[in-house]
Amino acid sequence: MAALCAIGLMSGTSMDGIDIAFVRTDGENRIVAGPSMFVPYDAAFRRRIEAALETAKAIVRREDRPGDLAELETEISLRHARAVEAFLKSEEGHWGRPDVIGFHGQTVLHRPATGVTVQLGDGALLARETGIPVVYDMRANDMAHGGQGAPLVPAYHAALARSLPKPFAGKFPVVFINIGGISNVTYVPAQGAPVAFDTGPGNTLIDQWVSREGGVPFDAGGAIASEGGVVSDVVGRYLENPFFEKSGPKSLDRNDFTLDLARGLELSDGARTLAAVSAEAILKSAEHVPEKPKLWIVCGGGRKNPHIVGDLRSGAERVGAQVIVAEDAGLDGDATEAEAWAYLAVRSLKGLPLTFPTTTGCREPVSGGVLAEPQKS
Template sequence: MAFLTAIGLMSGTSMDGIDIAILRTDGVNAIEFGPSSAIAYEAAFRRRIEASLETAKAIVRRKDRPGDLADLERQITLRHAAVVRDFVAGLPAEWRKPDLIGFHGQTVLHRPHLGLTVQLGDGGLLARETGIPVVYDMRAADMAQGGQGAPLVPAYHAALARSLPEPYGAMKPAVFVNVGGISNITYVPEKGDPVAFDSGPGNTLIDQWVSREGGVPFDAGGAIASEGGVVTEVAARYLDNPFFDESGPKSLDRNDFTLALAERLELADGARTLANVSAEAILKSVEHLPEVPKLWVVCGGGRKNPHIVGDLRAGAERTGAKVIVAEDAGLDGDATEAEAWAFLAVRSALGLPLTFPTTTGCSRPVTGGVRAEP
């Protein structure tokens, strides 16, 4: 099996910056981890991306770029290119010649029921700017085969689950949880394909809440929530959303859940309540899994919120399951999504499936991605 070295780039629904990681893999099981980094967007640029979500609502065809979206796409791409150049320049010699870049871009619209998903990012421009082939637009082929176009990380999560150190490696079924702006889960059985879907809001509502009510971009370490309590009737109303009754595959847009139900809460109570919603939404996903998991592995920025992890741990313990964060298993929870995009780029280059009927609802296992040469 061929081994390729790939850089992964991820700018998620939190819209806070660019995650970058490099790895070497056969696209199946063998993974050698390289360095990773995260570069924050400046506040003004983040606000510009947030504003673009409203403009993007006018998109009816995937290539449409109304308003200033074309210029924003170029600026996002150039920022990614600068990050790649700086990252490669600082790599140890053995990592300095990557074969590929896996480029996610910035999601500004996701409407799976319309077969429409839009990520701002010009793969051709990125390839020219970096001199490295780029694999991008990895969701479109899945949606053309009836899939949700998300989540795409399950193929990577499944590979990680197969390589977990003991005692965790023997704890199957296992679930990888990525708590980003939106949370998604990957259920990995002892045998067979993974099962995956978006489980609900992750950090996005918390970030929106503390930004609006407290003037800060996120609740660092759950400090604001530590001063408040869970308002159970508000949490219950969020969790009564019909989304949670749907079986997977299913996926969410950043705007599918809003702050409307949290109006009139105090700042700290709102932050604590929304953290509880994030955790309980993940726990509710068990209702749609083949078996109750024995292990939960939490990745993404939400693993740094002790209230999300604590509530998840308390709920999982009721079923005898163990909850760990990525670092407990020797993984880098900050780099997981960027690593996934590197892994998926390799799978795309090798013609391997990126998605499965059990992860996105596609009609058959589907490879995908568009390759751009420098």
């Protein structure tokens, strides 16, 4: 199959909006990343999604939609359709009409222990609304084959790692860090399959903390944390969680870590301490990879928190490793996950593996995704 033009759509655990990105790729080693856009959710809609996380706890089967989840799924799908339309009409949309859309949807429940993962998103509705084929529901087949259903981005990270520019080319092992609501890492060796797993809370605890204690949705630029200090015993108690002792593959739900251990902290101390938790959890992941990483590349919204990145750099330097942000390597750290979903959509069309035993714990490399074709008039 020749290279296809794909759009990736990602709405992550931060629940702040929709990332859109163009990629031209053959689903293997040919990757040309194109323009991207972010379409934010309004505060009221974000609160609806937050409420849905509670409603979703009642889900037993993947197809269950208790309460208003069915209505919310339709609304999410329509918002994604409008976002695609706006993107294609914008200057960023000059690449032309895509061959396929990779649609993540909004995760409201992820329980790998019981084989249930739910991403709200109606791929057939999105295909009808946009007139473009849509690949969606990319986690389910992995779980059906014994996998955790996450993370899915490693296939894309591995391809990026092998095309890094100088002076970073060849600095294996490379570890890509994605810091969204939950952080995950992809370890890419010089030879062989990537190793990947969730590392712990990324931005989610910080966001919850400043929302609850300060009435703001997130700590922009780490400004709140800059007024505080790290409370080391709180960091230590978070890191005592048995999750950190497990080797990968492993994955987390947004609700697996709470603010209970931060109770009683002052606003800025809490924000700074939780940033340290995020960084230390990532650094701790080096205990579960085959070789000591030489290069860490930070992607996702968390790379904009100078405290997380600063703590990562300090920790990595102590063991002779280097930490850079995506832009240092010519990548777009905001668009990486959306780009990955475009890349995965093309891999799905070709029947190529999306996940591997070393990334999700599936029994064998497996493809995935459901293709929804637009209805012809």
